[in-house]
Amino acid sequence: MLHFKNRIDMKRAYKIAALIFLICTVSVSCTKDLNFGDYNKLPQAKFWQTKDDAMAALVACYGDLSGWSFVDPSTLGPEQMASDNTAKGSTVGSQSDLLAFQDFSFTPSLSRFNNLWISRYSLINKCNQVLKYVPGMNIDQTDKNEILGEARFIRAWEYFELVRLFGPVVVYDGIPANGAYDIPKSSVADVYKFILSDLDFGWKNMRKQPWGPQWKGRVTAWAARALEAKVLMYMASGPNFMQDGKAIDGKTWNDVEQVTNDVIQNGPYHLMTARGDSSFFYLFRLQYENCDESIFEVQNGSSTTVSAVNRSPYVLNTWIKAGRDGGFGYSVPSDNLVAAWKKRYQDQHDLRYKYSVIFKGDTLVDGLVVDGASSLEGITGTPRYNYKVYIPKNEQTNIKGGGWIHMVEQNERLYRYSDLLLIDAEAKFRLGDKAGAAVSINKVRVRAGEPPLAPSDLTLQKIWDERRFELAFENDRYFDLIRTGQAKTVLGPRGWTFPKNVFYPIPQNQIDLSNGKLTQNPNW
């Protein structure tokens, strides 16, 4: 090997040695660089630390309720358009897949179901995060219980919606980790029991007194108690819609009445009657958001400093189908509802008609003349819209932006005391206490301008009808038709069948994804 005989210049050898030394030392120090962590986001370890962290996780649950899929046609279709209260609306051909809710021709692959399913579980996951991490946090026990109770309430609210929509659904309690993505469905009874356990926790751990001004809008123990009443009513109504003809988990109307009595006698709720004959109108305006009648509502607002604050796409989706200041005009009052209500307005002076439905050409309280599309799909005659979502111009905050977003502050009312009164009326009626039932229903009727009913005139149908008009467009009617067994007669002619349509189909996407783990509801 020739090169070994070469004489190496010592100076050059030093240079080489120095370079190699430099490379080696720097290399060693660089290798440590592999051990760095997250660069730009808050790592988990630093998140679940303070009460503010726990609150931020809880606020995410509240905030999710005005997510797009909660108020767009994914929800409006199955929960409103499928009922006899609203029709598709908007212009011919626009989102025509929604027509399937008019004639019940939808299939499991309708993407609306998937949106609905995904958005609800996404919110449930946010609740589950709170329930998983907050118990171990080192924060004040009262605060902790409060936060856990609220997360449980919102989770119960969502499972109550899911079980009414889809029947047996997946009960996901916990957060996905290490491949636990695919949990099978639970029976309807088990879902209901799960809901009751959440509400029971909420009732026992949340505050009973209303929140002060800073936190107005958060739920209290009484909300959990009130929701328990509604859940129990569905369970007790099992014979009307469950295929086995039995009450769910053996719940009875006595169970319902026990809770409604408690809420009415000891709870903080009152009907809003401060504006006389116009009370029902003002109930849905901004100044009466989170009033004493409110049990649960979506907290929408406006901010001049934060642009991403919660806004209501509900208004956009349902408001006048028109250009400026307009909405999409979906889920509009149906021919059937308008005819029945108009008659009721004439016969019984039901003012709610005037305060719930507006027609093209009407002049609104602030002088706005309703204009927009000349015809809407799914209805005949003059275009009309849900008035409950409107914010008069003089009440709209001058937030930045134009068009429909002027009206985004509207809180969607999810659960009102008048609903609870009607639950109470139905429970008492079924238990034979007609006088007690009349007391409750008449509170609602009188506020609406209707004459009170004598106990002897009271029928179950009248209580149900009262629910229809009192709670119109508040996502109650379709479920109520099924619960009461009226669906067969009211929706049957449009294509609704028993028992197939008692529950919507599990979204095909989810069945496909599950690799056999999720099974389709019967008859789909």
Added chain:
Amino acid sequence: MPIVVTQSPAKKISDVNKWNVTGTVIDSGTKEPLPGVDIVVKGTTVGTATDQSGHYSLSVPARDDTLLFTYIGYEKMVVPINGRSTIDVKMSIHNVSGQQLVVIGYGTQKKIDLTSSIASISGSKIQNVTVPNALSALQGRLSGVQITNNGTPGSQPSIRIRGTGSIYNSNPLYVVDGMIVDNIDYLSPDDIQSVSVLKDASASAIYGVRAANGVILITTKKGTRNGKMRVTVNAYDGYQTPSHLLKMVNSPQYITLYNERLNYTGMSNQDLNPANFTTNTDWFNQVLTGSFTNNEDISIEGGTQKSSFNIGVNHLLSNGLIKNNNYEKLGLRVNYDFDISQHVKAGMNLVAALSKSNPAPNNLLLYSYRAIPFLSPKNPDGTFSDPSSINGFTPPDGTSKNPDAMLYYNHQWNNKLEGMANFYVEINFLKNFDLKSTLGLNPTFAKSINFTPQYTVSANQENSLNTLSKGTSDNLNTSWDNILTYTNSINNKHNFTVMAGYTYRVQTTDYLSGSARGLVDLPVINQSYLFLTLGKTPDYSVDASDGGSKKVQIGFMGRVNYNYMHRYLLNVTMRADGSSNFPKNNRWGYFPSVGVGWVISDENFMQNIPLISLLKIRAGWGSLGNDNIPPNLYQLTTSNANPVIFGPDQNTGNGPVSPAVTITKSFNPNLKWEVVNETNIGLDFGFFSNRLTGSLDWYHKMTNDAIFATTALGSSGLNTSGVWGNYANILNQGVEATIGWKNVVGNLQYNVSVNGTFNSNKVTKINSAGASYYDQGDGNDNITPLTRTKVGSPVGEFFGYKAIGVFQNQQQIDNTPHLQNTVPGDLIFADVNGDGKIDASDRTAIGNPNPPFIYGFNLGFSYKAIDFNVLCQGVYGNKIVNENRILMFTTRNYDENFYKNRWHGQGTSNTYPSVLITAGDPRTPNSFYVEDGSYFRIKSIQLGYTVPQRIVSKLNLGRLRFYANAENPLTSFKYNGFSPEVASNNPLMSGINKGVYPLSSIYSLGINVTF
């Protein structure tokens, strides 16, 4: 290789200033004289050319000068005069498989010694094509490399080397002058000396990290030692027009279709009357335009005994087909090498470019597609017309926009300064050792500005306050490579190179963006005046956000190249890579490879077969890694959710905002490297004195544990962000062939080359968060799923109902499985599972977006001073989803092809449905929306004229050539869209056309000058 120089006895002549050399130049194979061979005295402009009989005579300045013989299609020859007066030369046809050096990872190697599949192309071929970016110039030239152009000015095409191997990101790795970079936007085709594409694992394994999808090595132009100072100017000016315009329906046709729709849905009383809608706007004509484009490049190169340099400056102006959409770039290149001492070399390479562009309005082409023909751009009073109310007609699509107004109110600027620079020191010691240390920087500084003035066209197209968004991003890659090489040869038989190295790379990204609403009106809208804090109205508000990421990669590598007499070849590499993108327990990946080769033609028993000039077989196996995934996937992170205002100030605008934070993604603590194992067997051959050359490769490329985010079951609550993990195995298998023929017949030299690649792409395993396949769709427009990736099928295979005809009448509907509410004119869907009804379980595979066959064809010839080249390329057998149609057919607009072919009564069509398309949602993915994506294109035609040397010499120039070029003059395809090239960076959504930019034909005139 037999380069033969016949020597005549030297004459002793004392007059060194006037030395005459004469001789004949013949073809080494045919022994025929070569006319028109350029002969230049090296380092001067003194030169001549051979005559018809191959003779030349040249008076040279000095008897120790060197002559350069160049002839198109032949190997260049460098012949020192050495005092001779007669020099006869035998020139050989340019030999692709000979001694030519090929750039490989961390080094170069003689092509004959390669054991792996490397395709390379010289810069001169790239520069023969008038395309604005270097990658487009490779299209059709290399087997196994699929390039899909994107027509947007300044954009880069998408590249797949040997099929789609990764699901998250299948882009190859780029290495410029030895430095790994993320993109090569800033390179001009004129900067490039050569491109090597490392296709198989045994070639790429030395790049371990991220080499899984192939490696593209680019060398920029370098100077030569002792080279004369030389200035080269290349320039062209061109005019571009859309190569295909899609014809949409005109107003009467639209009204016919609209009324048919009403008729079928029982609402014919609302028919539109054509008399009320007489306007007829061709919206594509309205927004598209022909435009000029030009490119200029000046390079200066030279060298002394101890240093060399090549510097250049280039300028490109590329105007888009959309009005006011353009891209302009100014680039610099500085390459400088020098000897510090006999054993120490140093140098630097720098390429940088400053670019600015005016992007087109977002989705302009989609909005033009959906704009109704009887909407006029403007009202008689000069204002923009409202697309949501036309002469009392409210179009069903409430979200349409006036494209002219979109253009008018669009003020966007993107500026970017990016490039790469590296500095190296190389020490040669102990004779055979070489240590090279290279420090590299690859920064990208980008700025975007978007100003939208206050305006109102319609409820869906308005902006209530002057709005300005600005964003800046700083990305920086820093790398440090140290390579020690030992080269030796024992008795000229055992030749080996051993290399060991260490490489370190840090990648940081950082962005800051802000937007302000409520700025005062501006007299002039110019990007230099646009600041977020500029004149505030009372409605003023401002928002800001920022973020960033960091990634560290460390690698150790070793390689042995050994050959015995250049006949038996062996190549072994090993690489260990650590990447911070993986959790600590899975951070290191080990990537070995081995390659062997046998040059059969070098064996004694082959020497008597004169027909065969080269025959070589190669085989290689290797393992490659891919860490090209978002950072921090293995760590649980939180992000902001919808905040809420509680309390009485909820609606005043001043309430306290409660922040909301949530965990939006599932982290995967078990994430590990995605690894590709690839086997390659190849054959290189040359026949008839290498006139016919070619190579054939077979490959089997298996991606294991491909990383992507999957949709978990909705009930887990992880719908939107997905769950990342190692979920799939993907097999790409294929054959690549390249064959070329070169010859000279008298004054005519010509060459033909053809390449083709068959690739089959198949998923062999998938297990994504419990699911047995992976769906992807267009979530923005609620069209899901469009593709389903499952075992046994290609990645991103289209999924939906299979349309097998059109219902002609009610009787047929009654007798055929159908969707509820089906009416005549609706598509018939196949009852795939045969259960007598049509439902979701009848959806099936309806097309493969990955082309099974791609090909290219090049023909070049030169006759005396004229040269001519045609390059053609195409893809065959892939499918495209015409999502434009899916979106339009709901309610919006129709193309003329649909109008002409649609069903409009019994017997009118059994392939095209009526305007209703199908019962249920017309957007339901089905095979009617799937179209043939095959195309054949004449990519470029170039005709050049090189001014003869003797004239050029008088002008004191070295070379002067004029050319005319047509780029994309012809593309033949059946697809109903602008272009069959539908690029996507998401392999799961490739071949889905949603507002793809039209492709252009460019006709240009150019000049190449050297002096």
